[in-house]
Amino acid sequence: MLPYKWQIAYAIAALLFTATITLSIGQGVRLLIDQGIATASPDQLEHYVLLFLVMVVALALGTFTRYYWVSWLGERVVADIRERVFNHLIHLHPAFFEQNRSLEIQSRLTTDTTLLQSVVGSSLSMALRNLIMMVGGIIWLFITNPKLTGIVAIAVPLVIAPILIYGGKVRGLSRKSQDSIADVGAYVGEILSNIKIVQAYNHQGLDQTRFLSFVNSAFDIARQRNIQRGLMITLVIVLVLGAVGMMLWVGGIDVIEGRITGGELAAFVFYSVIVGSAVASISEVIGELQRAAGAAQRIVELLQSTSDITNPAHPTPLPTPIQGYIEIEDLTFTYPSRPNDPAIDHLSLNIAAGETLALVGPSGAGKSTLLDLLLRFADGNAGSIKLDGIDIKALDLAVLRNCFALVSQTPTLFYGSIAENIHYAKPDATSEEIIAAAKAAHAHEFIEQLPQGYDTRLGDGGIGLSGGQKQRIAIARAILADAPILLLDEATSALDAQSEHLVQQAVDKLMIGRTTLVIAHRLATVKNADRIAVLNHGKLEALGKHEELVEKNELYKRLAELQFKTQA
Template identity: 35%
Template sequence: MSKSAKLPFPQLVRAFWKPYLRLLSYMRPYRKQFFMGIIFGVLAGIVSGSLTLVILKAGESIGVKLDKSALMPGSISNEGPGIEGVIWISMLIPLVMVLRGLFSYLNVYYLAWVSLRVLRDIRTQLFSHLMSQSLDFFNREKTGKLMSRVMSDTRVTQNALTSISGDIIKDPIAILTQVAVLVVIDWKFSLTTLVLFPLCIVPVVVFGRKVRSAGKAEEKEAAQMSIILQETFAGVRVIKSFARESYQTDQFAKSSDTQCRNSLRVRRSSDIVQPLIESVAAFGVVLAMIYVYYNDISFIKFAALCGGIFMLYNPVKNLSRIPMLMQKSMVSAENVFALMEMQPSISDKPTAKVLERCNGRIDLEDVSFDYGSDRAAVQNVSLHIEEGKKYALVGASGAGKSTILSLIMRFYDPQHGVVRLDGIDLRDLAQHSLREQVGMVTQETFLFHDTIFENIRYGRLDATKDEVIAAARAAFAHDFILAQPDGYETVVGDKGCMLSGGQQQRLAIARALLKNAPVLLLDEATSALDSESERMVQAALERLSEGRTVVAIAHRLSTILKSDCIVVMDHGRIVATGRHEELLAKSDLYRSLYELQFHHTEGPAPSVAV
């Protein structure tokens, strides 16, 4: 067990106070409703505590009549209040019950109203913060874990906030009011009964430690289950192609079993507290019986006192749950705030410029970058890309081509050197304005589980329907879209699974056309297509490239032979640049790649990423 899992209760309160104060800050916009909930909780506690006194007074008023009547059978005593007085006094009992129920309802409603809005705000802020993270963060973190943090941990934190905020005010007041009433009725009886009350703290402290340890394991395994679910659904084609359904089911069953055992540990440690407190309270009742035996107490008074003792049960029970809730919620709160405190590795300067429109000139000056390994992805790269021209990057897999595109998009910052757009260091530009200037079409097209229309419109959210259709026509996608069951309103399925690869690519090109960015990056956009689809997509890409600065990574040399400049890369360095004819004459590497694709006659050439 970790050291933090063995915190005694006073230290736990201090450790929890910091994240709890941070949680309370989310309630500031709703402090009026929050304080209304607290006020109604206080009123509910006071009214609940006074119920014992009301019952006693009503019972005593009736008891006077009964006692006198017992002395003279067949007669009704005239002493004490009349029937109207008895009715009015007795009506106080339902009145107090109604008031207690009303105040309790308003207490729960207002706190729930606040907590649900706090949950919404925490989730929104956490999601927004995750969206601000750099690409290396998402490369490092597991998607299922992040989903668990956003959906599960925030809810646990919010539930704790509501329960603790409500119970920690309402229940102590109910207890203090009830104890005060008992003392007023008979202080000796109350002292005798409540002498064992401090013993109730023992199970709370002992089992609270176990709840935090088990709760931490429970949250960790919940994240693991989310990871398995996300990866299974995302990779269902691979799973089925390898016939690994049973394997994935076994993996999920193991995780579910571990989660079940951790949840049982939490329940076992938290649920045992209340029976132990009840057992301690039962011994208090024994002491009360002994006290009554030795002292002359009327039945009405004894019944009221016992009722008051038992009415302490619910608020004491609720308070006993707070440390358990704190232990469990502290784990979730720490997970949520740990993510919120993570700063993106790529961030805007306070003086970052907003680029309205660029010409498209790109300069890489002595750029070096690695992904945290000893081997540089690109090393001492200098490249000047003129506006309005097409540049192609070729080379073996791992030569650094995709890294160049990532640096232009500023997904990463180079460790050495500088990347400029129109002469401006990318680090001096606001990221959103930089990426508004760049369109990108990759080999792995991503389409949202939405309509074709919305997937194209994602390129420019304020585009009209006519503009979306025009972009689809320019990408040679309009005809196949109209052939779909619902035309532009056809839902494409998860990641566009209802469409062919060529159709997905043409929608991605339409999206880039709609964006109308002056710089276009193409990352092997036709490498996974058949010949017919490649022909259609290539025609769409040529139309997309018109009048733009284009940097393309091509799988097939045939697609980039007409480029204004071909850049040959090897092991992170630029080894040659020039047009196709020039490179055939002066670059052995380029010539070997060309011959491999165009002059092999002994069967199909092996696939080479160029």
């Protein structure tokens, strides 16, 4: 909230104004009774009624001003928090999201921040307002009748006690409640994003049962939290109203015996109710603040998460133009979950500028891991990767990744138009450049046949397009990037024959003049490569052309027979 000092000042000024008016109403009530009603003077009564109404109008205007600025602060601060969390998350290394559920993180970014918005935009203001009302009310109580104030003074510590006792319990349960709500949201997101698989395997019944267990768990924790809050509020109400009742009895005796006037008793009752209500409201707000503290803790955890992949303090510039020469020297990498099983094991490999290198090997050989290491989605435990003679760890991350265009086996498309998905690789691209890239990827024809052409909106993940169409849009994006190095996680392996033919033509155009690493599952890709690297358990087992590897390497021969026989 600190950047918004003027807005805070406006809100506090309006809050002080409304609190002053509210406290002044007590004196208005006293004058109305003692100087208006008790004197039996219509003129006096009219005068004090009008004064009372003026105070009410002033209170209404002050309340509107306070509400506007406090709400503005709540919305603005939460927008800032969301921006800060998102800006932090988007730069964290990909492995962070493998270890932490993305949907649970999404819940923190939405549900938890919404709770904070409620606190900053409402509860905090209520707490401050009631604190002022309580202090002001107690002062007026002493001014009005010191003897009766003693009864209230005894009640206040009794009211604060349950707040302190139950506050800690509420906070702990609030944190658990937010975690359980996040689990509910994450499960819903996971099921709905895979709804076809759920329905294909008739899994709805089991998923309904599991979802019910998540919901019931969240309900049980929320019920425990509400019991603690309810007990706290119940004790406060009993103690406050009990003190008011005792005060009315003592004050009533004083009025009957003529020691105080009826107006003074009415004013005292008014201030007592103000103080009692303020204390009760503060106790309730403390419950809200305890709940928000749990949400804030979860958000702070995200902000304190550090990325394993960082920019060097003084990045080394790449020579221009970039050639695309890659040197991999004694590279070793292990995943944290499998420290004794290297995914890449002392791998050394040189890839010439403009060369096409096919990566072949059984599942788990380290092919996809190598592409991740080239992009610095992770860093090797030992050894190095050099681009044009410079260690990639010495390069600025943005500069490094600008050198690569990635086309994965499963194309990634975003919610939005086809044009937006293509120019994702180059945000300042012109319409002509987008169309040229689509034509090169053999995508222009089918895009033009769509109802809105390039403005056709896609669902999440490109819902509404076939696999071949999605892949050609992904290739158009890679063409538009115009990067010197191309990484292909075999872009045609999951397509039908016609789509594969079109996509292969697009890939062939994309590879011209670029250093290309391709994870190969197709015979055509392997045969067209300049060299083939056979990986097995993260090690380089063989390197050469298709014909010589069939003769010299048993693993490659077996892979060729199993993987390429049908295609051949």
